[in-house]
Amino acid sequence: MTDTETETKEAKIELKGVCKAFGTKQVLNGLDLVVEPGKSLVVIGGSGTGKSVMLKSILGLLKPDSGSITVDGAETIGMPARDRETIMHKFGMLFQGAALFDSLTVWENVSFALTQGKKMRRTEARELAIENLRKVGLSPEVGDLKPAELSGGMQKRVGLARAIASHPEVIFFDEPTTGLDPIMADVINDLIVERVKDLGATALSITHDMASARKIADDIAMIYKGRIIWRGPASEIDDSGNAMVDQFVAGRAEGPIQMEVLKD
Numbered sequence: 001m002t003d004t005e006t007e008t009k010e011a012k013i014e015l016k017g018v019c020k021a022f023g024t025k026q027v028l029n030g031l032d033l034v035v036e037p038g039k040s041l042v043v044i045g046g047s048g049t050g051k052s053v054m055l056k057s058i059l060g061l062l063k064p065d066s067g068s069i070t071v072d073g074a075e076t077i078g079m080p081a082r083d084r085e086t087i088m089h090k091f092g093m094l095f096q097g098a099a100l101f102d103s104l105t106v107w108e109n110v111s112f113a114l115t116q117g118k119k120m121r122r123t124e125a126r127e128l129a130i131e132n133l134r135k136v137g138l139s140p141e142v143g144d145l146k147p148a149e150l151s152g153g154m155q156k157r158v159g160l161a162r163a164i165a166s167h168p169e170v171i172f173f174d175e176p177t178t179g180l181d182p183i184m185a186d187v188i189n190d191l192i193v194e195r196v197k198d199l200g201a202t203a204l205s206i207t208h209d210m211a212s213a214r215k216i217a218d219d220i221a222m223i224y225k226g227r228i229i230w231r232g233p234a235s236e237i238d239d240s241g242n243a244m245v246d247q248f249v250a251g252r253a254e255g256p257i258q259m260e261v262l263k264d
Contacts (some may be wrong), residue, residue, distance in 0.1 A: 011035065012071070012072065012202045014034050015031055015033040017031070018030070018054070018098055019064060028050050028064065030067070030226060031225060035204050037237075040193075040202075040203040042207060042219070043207075043229075044220060045248070046248065054206070055174060059172070060087075071087050091168050091169075091170050094156075094163040094261070095159060098159035098176040098227075102147055106158050108129075111129040115164060123256060128165065129165065131164075132161040136195070152179055156184075160195065168201060169202060170202045171201050171203050172205070176188055210237075219232065222242075229244055
C-alpha cells in the first residue's frame with residue numbers, strides 16, 4: 001500500500017510534496033505523508049534518508065523549500081509565530097538523547113512546559129511531575145535527583161514523562177531506543193505504547209530499530225532518498241513486496257540500497 005492511498009480528510013498531520021535541500025544535497029524530495037489521528041505511525045529508514053529533516057520540518061525547526069505541512073488542516077509553513085506557538089502546545093517530544101536540562105532536577109525537567117509555557121505554580125507542577133514519573137515506573141524520590149545521577153534508561157523514562165506531562169495531542173519520538181540495551185529498549189517501547197494509548201494521542205516516531213518499530217507502530221512507512229517508498233500496517237512489514245523494505249528489515253548489505261563505502 002502506498003501513502004497516497006491513505007485517506008487525507010481526517011489527517012492530524014499531512015505533508016504534501018515537501019522538499020528541502022542543503023546546498024546541492026536534496027534531502028526531502030517531494031515527500032508525502034499522512035499521520036492519522038489516534039494512530040501510531042513509525043517512519044523507518046537509514047541514516048541520511050531524511051527522517052530527522054522531516055521531523056524538524058513538522059516541528060518548525062526547519063523551513064521546507066516547497067510543499068505543504070498541515071496540522072489539523074492548518075498550513076504551518078510560513079505560519080505567524082503566535083499561531084505556531086498554539087500549534088506547538090499540541091505537541092510532546094521524546095528526544096533521541098532525552099535532552100534533559102543538567103541544571104534542573106528531574107521533576108523540574110518533567111514539568112518544564114507547565115512552569116515555563118503555562119506558568120503553573122511550582123507546587124502544583126511538582127505534584128504532576130511526580131504523578132507522571134510514576135506513570136513511567138519511577139519513584140517520587142527520583143524527582144529530586146539531577147539527570148547526571150540517572151542511568152541512560154532512567155533518563156529516557158524521564159524524557160517520556162516530560163513528553164506526556166502537558167497531555168499533548170501529538171507525541172513525536174526521535175529514535176526512542178537509541179543507546180539502550182535490548183531489555184531496557186523493550187521496557188521503553190512498552191511504556192510508549194501504554195502512555196500513548198492512555199492519552200489517546202497521535203504518535204509519529206522515526207527510528208532504524210525494527211524491534212521498536214514493530215512494537216509501537218500501527219503503521220510503518222519507509223523513507224528513502226527523501227520520499228516515502230512504502231507504507232502499510234506493522235503486521236505487513238515482513239511481507240511488503242518491496243525489495244528495499246525487505247533489505248532494510250533484514251539488515252542485509254546486499255540489495256537495491258547501496259551504501260557508499262570507501263575501499264582500499
